[in-house]
Every structure is written in structure tokens, then in C-alpha cells.
Amino acid sequence: MKYSIDHKSPVPLHVQAEMLLRKIIEDEEYQNGKTIPNEVELAKQLAISRTTLRQAINKLVFEGLLVRKKRFGTKVANGAVSSRSNNWLSFSQEMKLRGVTIKNFELHVTWVYPDETLANFFEIKTDRKILKMERVRGKPNEPFVYFVSYFHPRVGLTGDEDFKRPLYEILENDHSIIATLSKEEITAIAADEFIANKLKMEVGSPVLFRKRLVFDQADRQIEYNLGYYKGDSFVYTVESSR
Structure with a gap:
């Protein structure tokens, strides 16, 4: 052909x-x-x-x-699927719709040099710093998810934003960056010592691991996000229509 x-x-x-x-x-x-x-x-x-x-x-x-x-x-790749979803929400927006009260247990914002994986995804050099945000979130009585996000320098985040606001609301309203495409991979893993400490659970406990790659309207990379959810505290639901 x-x-x-x-x-x-x-x-x-x-x-x-x-x-x-x-x-x-x-x-x-x-x-x-x-x-x-x-x-x-x-x-x-x-x-x-x-x-x-x-x-x-x-x-x-x-x-x-x-x-x-x-x-x-x-x-x-076997079973390769590239999904495009036009109706997805930030974690804060999703929990609000579900009526779940969320507490922020930890928030850390730093500037770091990307490793090869991140540099390749963002299509930048490893000597160019990117913003890294780590958050531990959950219900008022217990944390159930640890997020680590990396952002392309083009986005314009400074690290001084009020991250109590929904992330994609900040990007759209403050930086004119509209997230329109999310590509996700979801797998089951066992918590290592670091994740177990973050989520107050036993080492080896089941964790739902989600990698989310976020793009703007021009299919440009915005965010590289990793999420670690307690296996017994969160259900990830996918709804499809035909």
C-alpha cells in the first residue's frame, strides 16, 4: 500500500x-x-x-x-488501544460530582531535571527543568491516592499557583491551556515501601496504578501523571457507549 x-x-x-x-x-x-x-x-x-x-x-x-x-x-503491540476521551475530569472535579469530600494530606512542588523517559515524552532535553507536583489525597480519615505529575515548561505553571483549585481549571483559566485528550494505562501492582508509607498501608498491598498522558487541543504534551490508588478504597469505572 x-x-x-x-x-x-x-x-x-x-x-x-x-x-x-x-x-x-x-x-x-x-x-x-x-x-x-x-x-x-x-x-x-x-x-x-x-x-x-x-x-x-x-x-x-x-x-x-x-x-x-x-x-x-x-x-x-498485542491488544494495543489508543483511546480518546472527550468527557474526562480532574480528580477534584470527579470527586465533587460523586459527593466525596477530599482532604489533601501532602503537597510538594519542585523543579527537577527530567529523566530520559520524561524528556522523550515532552520532546525536550534532559537539561531543561520541569515542574513536578506530588500530592497525597483521600477521604478526611485516610489517604487513598498518591499522585505525581510532571508538566511541560510550555504550560507556564510557576509552582506558586493555588493547587487547592482543580488542576485543569488552573491550566485553562490562568494559563489558557485546555486539556482535551487523555491517554491512560491502568495496571495492578503491589505497594513498595515508598508507596506503602505514602498511603499508610502494608508493603505488598494491592495498588491500582494509572499512568495518564494529557494533551492539549493541538495534541501537544501537557502533563505526565502517575497515580497510585489503594486497591480497597477506590474503584475505577469505564463507561462506553455505542
């Missing part, structure tokens, strides 16, 4: 390549294990550099949608 992108479009080439790859991923033959087109051949077909194409591929590998193996090429 022949593939192409629009070189006259204002949309960056690596973004167009990423969009094309997402369409390829959804193709049934690739879902069934067929290797996606060779990097060299696809870059030549699209008339872009391999570096530009690799930037798009690396993002999808990072999201767990593609798997790259030496000498075997790149394939769609």
Missing part, C-alpha cells in the same frame, strides 16, 4: 507521520501481527528523513502501541 503526507500542510511532518502510523495500527492486518512498513522504505515513500519518522515511531513505542524488535522490525 502507498502512503503519503501533505508537505504543504502547516502540521509538522512528525505529527503527520504519527497520525498516519495510528491509522496503520488500527488496520486489521497489522492488529493480527503483521510488521509495519520498514522505516527506510516508509520514510522514502513519505519523503521525510528517518529521524522524523523515528520520532513518530518512538512516541508510539513509548505509549505501548508499537513494539520494536531488532532484526524483526516494528509490530503493533
